[in-house]
Amino acid sequence: MKYLLLLTLLLGLSTPSKAVTTRMFKVLDTCARYRLKEKTALVAIKDLKLKYDGRDESEAELFIKLYCSVFTPNENVDF
Numbered sequence: 337m338k339y340l341l342l343l344t345l346l347l348g349l350s351t352p353s354k355a356v357t358t359r360m361f362k363v364l365d366t367c368a369r370y371r372l373k374e375k376t377a378l379v380a381i382k383d384l385k386l387k388y389d390g391r392d393e394s395e396a397e398l399f400i401k402l403y404c405s406v407f408t409p410n411e412n413v414d415f
Contacts (some may be wrong), residue, residue, distance in 0.1 A: 360407075367404035 363384060370380040377396035381388045388399055 364407055
């Protein structure tokens with residue numbers, strides 16, 4: 337009975353950690369594809385499901401640059 341409870345507890349704790357890792361991977365992947373110019377700024381914002389009210393492409397580029405700069409390990413990276 338103890339093993340069943342322990343197994344259930346471990347499965348319950350491991351599921352949220354996998355979700356966080358998957359979300360982080362999607363953010364890093366989208367930012368990398370934006371930086372490589374595979375995606376436009378507006379598409380990247382849509383894929384990341386960010387709230388963005390502007391319609392101008394230059395504003396969208398600034399917005400996504402600031403967002404993606406949080407996830408880069410090196411602060412000197414310029415998008």
